[in-house]
Amino acid sequence: MLITLAGTLALVGAVSAAYYFAMRPVTLRIAVGPPNSDDVKVVQTLTQSFAHGYVRLRPVQTEGATASAQALADGKTDLAIIRGDLDVPKNAQAVATLRKNVAVLWVPPAAKAKKPAPKITKIQQLAGRRIGVVGRTPANVNLLKVILRQYGVDASKLEIVQFPANEAAEAIRNQKADAYLAAGPVNSKITSDAINASTRDGASPTFLAIDAAAAIAQNYPAYEASEIPAGAFGGSPARPDDEVKTISFSHHIVARKGLSEATVSTFTRQLFAVRQTLLSEFPLAAKIETPDTDKDAAIPVHPGAAAYVDGEEKTFLDRYSDYIWFGLMGLSLLGSIGAWFASYLKKDERSNNSSLRERLFDMLALARHSDSADELDQMQAEADQILRETLNSFEQGAIEQGALTAFNIALEQFHNAVADRKALLTSMPQNLQRAGVQLRASGA
Template sequence: MSPRSPWQRMLLIVLATVLALVGVGSAGYYFAMRPVTLKIAVGPQAGDDYKLIQALAQVFAREHNTVRLRPVVTDGPAASALALKSGTVDLAVIRGDLPVPKVAQSVAVLHKNVAVLWAPASAAPKGKRKAGKNAGIAGITDLAGKRVGVIGRTEANAGLLNVILQQYGVDPAKVQVLSLLVTDVAEAVRTGKVDALLAAGPLNSKIIGEAVTATAHTGREPVFLSIESSEALAANHPSYEAATIPAGVFGGAPARPDSEVKTVSFSHYIVAREGASDTTIATLTEQLFTARQIVMGEVPLAAKIETPDTDKDAVIPVQPGAAAYVDGEEKTFLDRYSDLIWFSLMGLSLMGSAGAWFASFLRKDERNNTVSQRERLLDMLATARRCNSAEELDAMQTEADAILRDTLNAYENGAIDSAALTAFSIALEQFHNAVADRKLLLVEVSPLPPVRGARPQAV
């Protein structure tokens, strides 16, 4: 085997180690930067929430964002909350006034809904242009014994009506509740099937606007019922907030409503399951507010996305990653991966030390061979000083040349250091001097050869 083979093997090992580290680093970067897809429960499919989440998911995919969304359709916020509780999804869109799973942590306020209560005015007498106010319903307390049409199939709006009634001391059992679709409003008002209506949604909700307009088209102008005790209601029920409906928000002539109306609001939240990655949720929160401007043109409701409440006494505790984004305390790349970088550097150092030891181990035989050759050179030095044969001196000289070649190769391969090479040089110089001196001595003491053809002289 060539004397360079251990060094070559060491180079191959070092090269393989470097390639392995590059491969591990590339794999780590790929897994760290590859998109994370989160399943989000939202419903119903025809609702505004689903349309907004679907639009956000499309923007995330189109922009090649780190976090992607995969909508999972449910029957509504209550079903979405159950899906989050069961662990079948990572995120959910829920209503703040419904039971919130203990595992839920808020990521963002998707939008705020307001309660809109109105009663169709009494029919105008013949020959009159305007209808008078509904004398039977002047306020919330007048709803006792009446029929209230709740727009939407969800039972949550009926629960909202019960909370409002209880705040005013009205027994919900004395109020008949009918579930209506927005397409049923005009017929229900025209036939007297309902005495009042309740809808809940964003102020710019298409459903509320259409329901109010449908009421007006029956010839009975809507009379909006103010919840004057909205602040007291919010104090008794933390999931609600006092709110106002601005004058003229629903358009029409005359303006609907004709003056500001007090009411209550509640929030629709995007919540994450407890234990979700803080880094992932922080990135998602950032993407939400970045994509909001893009989605607004397609889904105006996106303009209502707000940051979550980061107070410790918030109705729904905030997810730490979302709180970090809101408070400007997001971890930088070094903060996130400092431990990994530190352990990687430590691993490289250990691998370097192990590689150096292994390389030294591979050169052990070469070092031992160099030592034995140096001892052989010293033995030849002693032999040369008493050698009587020029041919034997020449043979030792040839062997010394081979030892010199092997020693220089060992020095180049790193098997010996400069001190060992210096010691070898001294021994080699002494050997050469000994051979030269011995050859000179052999020439001086050797008899002259007889001259060919000469006769011996007579004595």
């Protein structure tokens, strides 16, 4: 009983400890940048929403997507927000698509005060021109070069100048370039402000279609063929006035390979659970999508995120049932070993009790032929001592109930034999008793 109780308490303690360690909050470090960007705002909002969840976030601000990817590659963070068209760390696995970005190429209308230059209506006509790129990240320049390369335009034959996002509108109004490139969500305020700054005297900018978007996507898996809807940037008349073909790429939330499947699964579930509640406060959260779970995806999906998407999340019992089962088996084995060891330790007591029981049987035979009341009294005193030792052995578990019952029967027979013999001796004359004693003594 003690071994069983101890095993049960150990099992309850082990399960309780496992549940505590499995369910205690986990804080994940997430790399995001640049400072004051929409990505940082999204992560800050998610951090507040996750404050009381199982998975919590600790933002680690970086200089941009490239630095965030490097932080994940170096193992300094658990999660990161990266651009899909940049080098993806080998240890990165997709958790969610934060947003899709489109490349927007446009040409402002010519100023009336200036001598009209040949109008740019095609990407091939950008050769020899000055191209302004919105944003300081080198990734946008690489994006422009990918587009130019597809159309056979030598990037070295034109001038590329970058403008910080907060200075782009002013640079466009001051006609710092002949054409401009911006990359961001279709509803990006930065892109909309830049395009609105290109409007002059009611004339709208000319949007350059990337008709070879499908070919670019085939050559560069990080990009997809996409379209900019008519009127996406507002204005009157609508800008653009018709659908424009372009390429798109995604910003991904990726997790470090090897991060707990259960943790990533819970993080993904929390992420999509709060998405709808964030819409009123931060509309960009509506762009969060589940990752691509295909085996040939550009960024392999993390098993935890895949489990959430496929509806195969594991419960606590699913994850730890094997451990609990093996724990029960182990406790059962330990109980058996403990019982055998306890039995082994009491082997001498059982052996001693067996010899005491044999001694009681011998005294039973002697009592039936004894001719001395004193001898009977001595045997009865010895039987009392045997009884005491037998009861002690039973209390210590050295003998079982069945053995004790058999001993009681033998003890009862002994007492009956002593009583019968004493009654017989009492009824016999003293001279006959002495004669019997002397006869047995001489025979001995």
